[in-house]
Amino acid sequence: MLKKFIHLFxxxxxxxxxxxxxxxxxxxxxxxxxxxTTTCRLIASAxxxxxxxxxxxxxxxxxIGEKRWLNDKKMTMLGRGQIQxxxxxxxxxECKYVxxxxxxxxxxxxxxxxxxYDVVVFTNLGTEHHERHGGFENLKRDKGKIFAELxxxxxxxxxxxxxxxxxxxxxxxxxxxxxxQFAADKxxxxxxxxxxxxxxxxxxxxxxxxxxxxxxxxxxxxxxxxLNILGEFNVYNALAAVAVAKSQxxxxxxxxxxxxxxxxxxxxxEMVEAGQDFKVIVDYAHxxxxxxxxxxxxxxxxxxxxxxxxxVGSDGGGRDKGKREKMGEIAGRLTDxxxxxxxxxxxxxxxxxxxxxxxxxxxxxxKDNENLFIEVDRRNGIAKAISLARAGDVVVITxxxxxxxxxxxxxxxxxxxxxxxxREILLEVKK
Numbered sequence: 294m295l296k297k298f299i300h301l302f303x304x305x306x307x308x309x310x311x312x313x314x315x316x317x318x319x320x321x322x323x324x325x326x327x328x329x330t331t332t333c334r335l336i337a338s339a340x341x342x343x344x345x346x347x348x349x350x351x352x353x354x355x356x357i358g359e360k361r362w363l364n365d366k367k368m369t370m371l372g373r374g375q376i377q378x379x380x381x382x383x384x385x386x387e388c389k390y391v392x393x394x395x396x397x398x399x400x401x402x403x404x405x406x407x408x409x410y411d412v413v414v415f416t417n418l419g420t421e422h423h424e425r426h427g428g429f430e431n432l433k434r435d436k437g438k439i440f441a442e443l444x445x446x447x448x449x450x451x452x453x454x455x456x457x458x459x460x461x462x463x464x465x466x467x468x469x470x471x472x473x474q475f476a477a478d479k480x481x482x483x484x485x486x487x488x489x490x491x492x493x494x495x496x497x498x499x500x501x502x503x504x505x506x507x508x509x510x511x512x513x514x515x516x517x518x519x520l521n522i523l524g525e526f527n528v529y530n531a532l533a534a535v536a537v538a539k540s541q542x543x544x545x546x547x548x549x550x551x552x553x554x555x556x557x558x559x560x561x562x563e564m565v566e567a568g569q570d571f572k573v574i575v576d577y578a579h580x581x582x583x584x585x586x587x588x589x590x591x592x593x594x595x596x597x598x599x600x601x602x603x604x605v606g607s608d609g610g611g612r613d614k615g616k617r618e619k620m621g622e623i624a625g626r627l628t629d630x631x632x633x634x635x636x637x638x639x640x641x642x643x644x645x646x647x648x649x650x651x652x653x654x655x656x657x658x659x660k661d662n663e664n665l666f667i668e669v670d671r672r673n674g675i676a677k678a679i680s681l682a683r684a685g686d687v688v689v690i691t692x693x694x695x696x697x698x699x700x701x702x703x704x705x706x707x708x709x710x711x712x713x714x715x716r717e718i719l720l721e722v723k724k
Contacts, residue, residue, distance in 0.1 A: 297401075297402075297403070300402040300404075301403040301406060303373070304404060304406035304407060305406060305407070306374070307374030307376070307377040307407070308406060308407030310374065310377070311374070311377040311378055311380065311381040312384075313407065314377060314380035314381040314383070315391075315407055315408050315409040316409060317384045317451070318348070318380060318383060318384060318389070318391050319389060319390045319411045319412070319451065319541075320390075320391055320393060320409055321336060321392045321393065321410070321412040321413075321414065321537060322395040322410045322412070322413045322414065322439050323392065323393070323395060323413075323414040324395045324396070324400075324436050325414075325417045325418060325436075325463075326416070326418055326580065326582055326583070327416065327417060327419065327578070327580070327582050327583035327586070328416045328526070328527075328533075329351070329352070329396075330351045330352045330353050330394055330558060330561060331527055331530040331558045331561050332534060333349060333351045333392045333393075333394045334349070334354075334558050335533070335534035335551075336392050336537050336538070337349045337356065337390075338551040338552065338554050339534045339535070339543060339547070339548045339551035340390050340538060340541065340543070340551070341551060342547045342551030342554065343541065343547050343548075344547075345390055346358045346390075347391070347392065348379070348380070348386075348388045348390065348392070349361075349391070349392045350376065350392070350393045350394060351364065351392075351393075352364060352368075353560055353694070353695055354559065355379065357382050357383050357386050357388065358386040358387070358388055360386075363559065363695060364695075365697045367696055367697065367698065369394050370393075370395065370396050370398070370402075370404040370405070371404070376393075376404060376408070377407060380408075389451070393408060393410075395408075397432055397435050405439055408439075409449070410439055410443060411449065411456050411457070411458060412458075412461065412540065413439050413443055413460055413461070413472075414461045414533050414536075414537060415436075415440070415460075415461070415463060415468075415469065415472040416466075416533060417463055417465075417466045417529075417582065418436070418466060419580055419581060419582035419583075433468060436472075437471060437472060437475070440472050440475040441475050443458045443460065443475060443476065444458050444477065457477075457478035457479050458476075458477045458479070459477055459478065459479045459480070459481070459540045460475065460477040460479075460480045460481070461481045461483065461533060461536045462480075462481075463482070463483055463484065463532075463533065464482040464484045464489065464491070464496065465484045465485060465486045465487045469482065479540055480494045480495075481494065481497065481536040481537075481540055482495070482496045482497070482536070483496065483497040483499065483529070483532035483533055483536045484496060484497075484498055484532070485499045485529065485532070495539075497513055497514060497532050497535050497539065499513040499528055499529075499531075499532045499535075500512045500513070501525055501528055504594075506523070506572075506594065508520045508521040508522055509522075509523075509527065509528055511531065513535055514535065514539070514545055515545075516546075516549060518549050518553070519553045520552060520553070520555070521555065521556050522556070522558060523562040523564075523590070523594070524562045524586075524587070524590045525590050526586040526587070526589075527562070531552055534548070534551075534552060535548055535552075538551070559694070559695050560576070560693075560695035560711075560712075561576055561577055561694065562576050562587075563576070563694075563712060565712055565715045565716050565719065567720050567723065568719075568723060569719050570684040570685070571682040571683065571684060571686040571687065571688065572594075572595075572687040572688065573679065573687075573689075573690070573719065574591070574688070574689045574690070575689075575693075575694060575711045575712050575715065576689060576691055577691070577692070577695070577696075578692065579607070579608070579692040579693075580613070580620070581616055581619050581623055584620055584623045584624065584627075585627065587689065587691070588624070588627035588628055588689075589627065591628075591687050591689055592627065598685075599685040600629040600681070600682070600686040601629050601630075601686070601687055601689065602630040602682055602686060602687070602688045602689070603628040603630070603632065603691065604632045604634055604674055604675055604689065604692075605632070605633055605650055605691050605692065606634045606635055606636035606646070606650065606671075606674075606691075606692050607620060607646055607649070607692070608636050608637045608639070608692075608700075609637060609640065609641030609643065610637070610638075610639035610641060611641065614649070617646065617649035618649050618652055618653035618656075620650055620653065621651055621653025621654040621655075621657075622654065622656055623657075624650070624653075624654055624657075625653060625654030625655070625656070625657025625658060625665070626657040628689075630664045630665075630666070630678070631651075631654045631659055631664065632666045632667075632675075632681075633650045633651050633654070633665070633668070633674070634647065634667075634668050634669060634670070634673075634674030635669050635670070635699065636671075636693060637696075637700035637701075638701055638702070639700050639701065639702065640703075643669045644667075647667050647669055651665060651667055671709070671714075672714055672718070675690055675714055675715055675718055678690070679715070679719065679722065680722075688715075690711050690715060693709070696711075697709065697710065
């Protein structure tokens with residue numbers, strides 16, 4: 294209880310110290326289990342295409358107007374007043390919008406305090422971090438706090454216009470109604486699978502037209518859109534961006550231009566090229582929902598005659614132990630070869646973590662040293678996966694994305710970049 298009070302007090306102090314900057318910005322918050330970072334990038338790009346200057350705070354990157362740089366903090370939501378400090382800089386740079394990736398951990402620690410959200414987006418909900426919240430229902434409720442608080446503050450008036458409070462939610466997720474129950478001036482939903490049974494709520498319904506090795510085409514709102522990033526699952530993220538931009542009265546042609554302008558979200562379905570005749574992809578997927586969608590998408594990409602080779606692992610530090618075996622089972626079922634390695638063991642034994650994932654892969658039918666390999670050293674694990682690849686195959690390195698270090702015992706950090714390491718190994722193989 295004392296820790297919660299300290300977190301709240303520090304957040305309150307920062308809010309006032311930096312001049313309550315959120316009062317001068319339209320704040321868009323995105324929460325959910327998977328897709329938050331990409332959704333934030335797509336929303337920011339759609340808003341920019343609408344002619345607005347935008348700020349962005351996400352797991353991968355920060356943005357203040359034209360200035361963008363990678364988030365090297367290994368934190369989705371910054372603490373110690375850094376969020377309020379950056380919001381102040383956005384106000385000074387004359388940004389109109391800020392898009393904030395909002396994590397459940399950030400909400401627990403009151404890092405969302407003083408953000409005064411105007412638009413909140415629900416992408417989906419899985420079990421990641423539910424142990425930290427004391428169970429799934431608590432996790433759902435904690436994420437719901439930013440929805441519940443939406444209308445507890447007065448509508449902002451910016452440029453002489455009242456800013457409406459907006460909720461956007463995916464109705465393909467069974468938890469959507471929980472988030473849609475909260476009060477708002479406007480509500481929008483989005484979906485690919487679900488037929489909208491809420492006639493009072495406008496639904497942005499999407500349909501995937503085609504996908505290839507460079508992106509995805511989809512239809513929504515009577516228009517065709519091009520996503521120049523890999524993975525059909527990213528259509529969900531794009532539909533959320535369409536709904537948010539639509540709520541801000543941005544035209545569909547400008548939304549389309551904004552979405553197609555995104556060529557890369559670093560560490561998310563990011564290709565590593567070194568002249569090899571197979572694909573190497575780095576992706577942050579690190580929990581069951583995202584791994585499932587990732588592997589299914591890659592299977593579609595390579596077809597039935599080529600192999601999907603996965604590098605998987607899980608954080609230590611007692612985090613989400615319950616998901617590890619399930620993650621191994623998913624990799625074992627949906628990919629042809631599984632290489633289990635370390636991600637961030639912290640103070641846990643990395644061999645024990647690896648064995649939990651390997652157990653799940655074995656249950657899915659994988660056999661040790663045939664199509665299942667344990668290489669705790671991450672460089673060795675990536676090298677093993679690359680050595681298994683043949684022309685047309687795909688190697689996917691999961692769980693870290695752009696994370697800049699590996700966390701080990703005693704709070705030590707080893708500088709790291711999956712993309713750099715993979716490229717180094719590919720170049721060594723070519724010699």
